Amino acid sequence: MSERPIIIIGAGHGGVQAAASLREEGYEGPLVLLSADRHAPYQRPPLSKAYIKGEASADSLILRGPAFYTENRIALRLGEAAASIDRAAQRVTLTSGEQIDYAHLILATGADPRPAPFAGAQLPGVHVLRDMDDAERLKQGLGAARSVVIIGAGFIGLEFAATAALKGVETHVVEVAPRVMGRAISQPMSAFFAGEHRKFGVRLHLGAGVAAIEDAGAGARRVTLSDGTQITAGLALVGIGIVASEGLAKAAGLAVDNGVVVDSAMTTSDPHISAIGDCASHPNLFAGRRIRLESVQNAVDQARVVARKLTAKPAQYDALPWFWSDQGDLKLQIAGILGEADVFVTRGDPEQRAFSVFAFKDGRLKAVESVNRGADHMMARRLIAANAALTPQEAGDPAFDLKARAMGR
Ligand SMILES: Cc1cc2nc3c(=O)[nH]c(=O)nc-3n(C[C@H](O)[C@H](O)[C@H](O)COP(=O)(O)OP(=O)(O)OC[C@H]3O[C@@H](n4cnc5c(N)ncnc54)[C@H](O)[C@@H]3O)c2cc1C
Incomplete structure (x- = not known):
């Protein structure tokens, strides 16, 4: 038997890295990488950035060339x-009916994009943005639209909003929360970004839910907000978050709780499945609790952990x-996880559009949000990872040598 x-x-990002890391760690056995997507594996972050702007081709987003897989x-x-998945038989059945047995x-x-809780999300001209095909449709739609409405002021919605507004397209963003990126960033940084988006030309509708999207005829969509306001636009993007696949x-009966439940070695409730x-x-060590992260860093680092585990090396995320x-x-x-941080200190100058917000909880640095200050970000990664002592006064003092503290000097 083979x-x-x-x-x-x-x-x-996770699956491809897991395959690469397994080989780097010395796994010699057979490896199968299943992809529901028909495109060669690609980077997702540029889809809402350079790709939509027309600054990157689909080919330039490919994660690894064909030779990587054959070699x-x-x-x-x-x-x-x-x-x-048949866990007892350790067997996966594909949609084609083919069955493959696994060792692990x-x-x-x-x-997947969070399903919209309002009617009309399936209408033509109403988009989501998760994969290459979505991005291509959205890019084509943006090329033809004179106005767009974006539902959700999260990262993806705001990245697209900035691109659309700076192209001169009338751009509305509708957000049910009182501030932009409210789930992910601090109040001061959120306020800064709201101000900058307004300067880009984005019209923000904060604290406003969506009641429904309708076809307004002549290729237009009409979005009715919960307060009765109506916005008519050629294109709509629903970016209200994602849910774990x-x-x-x-x-298959695995434990799930806002994502597949794993331990710190990425093992699920079945030892043969990660x-x-x-x-x-x-x-998560930095959150101090169980969470699900949506980032390239997280997918790539967890892939490395699983490869180490499967090649019998110490493995801990x-x-x-x-x-x-x-x-x-x-x-x-x-850098870091904001969590319950309640003391925020600004370093640098928001007026110059180059500054960082240092977020503290109980005197410990929890997260640092930097705008156009790459050096602060790199220092912050070191400081938080090392749980280094840094006071809010030091963080806010422009004369304080952050680099020396980050380097442990
Ligand atoms: C537009 C956009 C912009 C982003 N920008 C950033 C950013 O700036 N910075 C950042 O850190 N992160 C960003 N992210 C998030 C980042 O891309 C994700 O966190 C990362 O891709 C997660 O990697 P993953 O391997 O867990 O999942 P994915 O990259 O989503 O890959 C999962 C794959 O599994 C496939 N799949 C699902 N079910 C099956 C099945 N049953 N059989 C076979 N295949 C299946 C899917 O088709 C998909 O291709 C962005 C995401 C998007 C969509």
């Missing part, structure tokens, strides 16, 4: 989705979370 492979379901003996199966299974299924895991990336709910978002000419970089 050796059972390690099967990886999902060829996004590393990775059986990449594009456009082939897993339909079910890695779930790297990512996430956990259906396969749930149907989960990584956007789909994994993991105990304890990486510092970090993230970035490009909105217009502003580069936002975040």
Whole structure:
């Protein structure tokens, strides 16, 4: 009988890295990488940035060239989705009906756009943005639109909003929360970005829910807000967050709780199955609790952990979370997890559009949000990862040598 492979379901940032890391760590056995997506595996962050702007081609987003898969003996199966998992038999059934037995299974299924809680999200001209096909449709739509309405002021919605507004397209953003990126960043940084988006020309409708989207005829969509306000636009983007792709895991009886439940070695409730990336709910050292992260850093670092585990090396996920978002000419970089931080100190000058917000809880530095201050971000990653002592006074003092403290000097 031939050796059972390690099967990886999902060829996004996590899945591709897991395959690469398994080979780097010395795994010699067969490897199968299943991808529901028909495109060669690609980077997702540029889809809402350079790709939509027309500054990057689809080819330039490819994660690894074809030679990588052949040289590393990775059986990449594009456009082939897993339909079910038989845990007792350690067998995956594909939507085609084909069955493949596994020695170990890695779930790297990512996430799906959160279903809209209002009517009209399925109308033509109403978009989501998760994959390459979505991005292509959105890019084409933006090219033809004179006005757009974006529902949700999260990272993806605001990245797209900045691009649209700076192209001279009338741009509305509707957000149910009172502030932009409210789930992810501090109040001072959120206020700064709201101000900058208004300067880009974005019309923000904060604290406003959506009642429905309708076809307004002549290729237009009409969005009715909960207060009765109506916005008519040629294109709508619904960017109200994502939900973990956990259906396969749930149907197979694995523990799920806002994502597939894993331990710090990315093992699910079945020792023969791991989960990584956007789909994994993991105990996070920096959050001090179980969370699900939606970032390239998280997917890639968790993939490395799983590869170490499967090659019998010490494996523990304890990486510092970090993230970035490009909105217009502003580069936002975040290190750490904001959590319940309640003391915020600004370093640098918001007027110059180059500054950082240092967020503290109980005297400890929890997160740093930097705008156009890459050096602060790199220092912050070191400081938080090392749990280094830094007071709010030091953080806010422009003369204080942050680098020396970060380097442990
Ligand atoms: C537009 C956009 C912009 C972003 N910008 C940033 C950014 O600036 N910075 C940042 O850090 N992160 C960003 N992210 C988030 C980042 O891309 C994700 O966190 C990352 O891709 C997660 O990797 P993953 O491998 O867990 O999942 P994914 O990359 O989503 O890959 C999962 C793959 O699994 C496949 N799949 C699902 N179910 C099955 C199945 N049953 N069978 C086979 N295949 C299946 C899916 O088709 C998908 O290709 C962005 C995301 C998007 C969509």
